[in-house]
Amino acid sequence: AQSVTQLDSHVSVSEGTPVLLRCNYSSSYSPSLFWYVQHPNKGLQLLLKYTSAATLVKGINGFEAEFKKSETSFHLTKPSAHMSDAAEYFCVVSGDSSYKLIFGSGTRLLVRP
Amino acid sequence: ETGVTQSPTHLIKTRGQQVTLRCSSQSGHNTVSWYQQALGQGPQFIFQYYREEENGRGNFPPRFSGLQFPNYSSELNVNALELDDSALYLCASSLGLAGTTDTQYFGPGTRLTVL
Numbered sequence: 001a002q003s004v005t006q007l008d009s010h011v012s013v014s015e016g017t018p019v020l021l022r023c024n025y026s027s028s029y030s031p032s033l034f035w036y037v038q039h040p041n042k043g044l045q046l047l048l049k050y051t052s053a054a055t056l057v058k059g060i061n062g063f064e065a066e067f068k069k070s071e072t073s074f075h076l077t078k079p080s081a082h083m084s085d086a087a088e089y090f091c092v093v094s095g096d097s098s099y100k101l102i103f104g105s106g107t108r109l110l111v112r113p
Numbered sequence: 114e115t116g117v118t119q120s121p122t123h124l125i126k127t128r129g130q131q132v133t134l135r136c137s138s139q140s141g142h143n144t145v146s147w148y149q150q151a152l153g154q155g156p157q158f159i160f161q162y163y164r165e166e167e168n169g170r171g172n173f174p175p176r177f178s179g180l181q182f183p184n185y186s187s188e189l190n191v192n193a194l195e196l197d198d199s200a201l202y203l204c205a206s207s208l209g210l211a212g213t214t215d216t217q218y219f220g221p222g223t224r225l226t227v228l
Contacts, residue, residue, distance in 0.1 A: 036219075041221070042221060043115060043117070043203065043219040043220050043221040043222060044156070044203065044205075044219040045115070045219075046216055046217075046218075049216065090155050090156075100146070100158040100161065100169060100171060101146075101148075101156075101158065101217060102158070103148075103155030103156045103157070104155055105154060105155050106153075106154070106155050
């Protein structure tokens with residue numbers, strides 16, 4: 001069965017410093033992996049997705065993630081945090097039945113001025 | 114904006130009642146999925162419809178049911194509401210069968226409170 005574990009429920013950074021949100025996955029086959037962001041009272045927005053092409057995936061708003069099969073990780077990074085990045089971030093894996101997405105429990109990112 | 118809309122934004126019901134939530138997908142998207150997001154948790158897959166047929170279902174009881182219409186609208190119906198049904202309900206549309214590379218576009222959700 002597929003699953004994702006987000007290692008931090010809360011991450012706090014200062015504006016202008018790097019962001020690292022950690023995600024480990026479990027999958028019985030080569031998975032598709034996603035990062036979604038959820039701002040308060042807004043829908044989920046896709047940041048980036050990995051689909052077995054390049055292992056370093058670039059997304060919107062300066063975010064990127066690296067797929068590491070040996071470590072079963074798909075961590076999300078950004079070189080410099082902006083106040084507008086404060087939100088809930090979800091790591092997601094496609095299910096063994098292709099029709100569903102399996103979400104992690106989320107990481108709340110706080111950006112301090 | 115994803116082009117996916119949901120109504121109503123908020124809803125309050127009492128235990129035992131029935132509720133219908135609505136979603137309007139992007140034009141041309143044949144697949145709609147519904148998710149339940151309890152407070153402080155990640156969304157959980159309820160079911161998916163492809164061209165008006167249920168295509169897959171998560172671990173939810175039969176009192177959760179759905180419909181998809183040819184005009185790219187869909188409904189989530191929940192009968193015999195329970196307190197634990199209080200959550201944000203999200204719909205997501207995608208072009209075809211939600212394969213491993215198909216992107217799902219989410220609406221803003223309907224916040225259901227069951228008293």
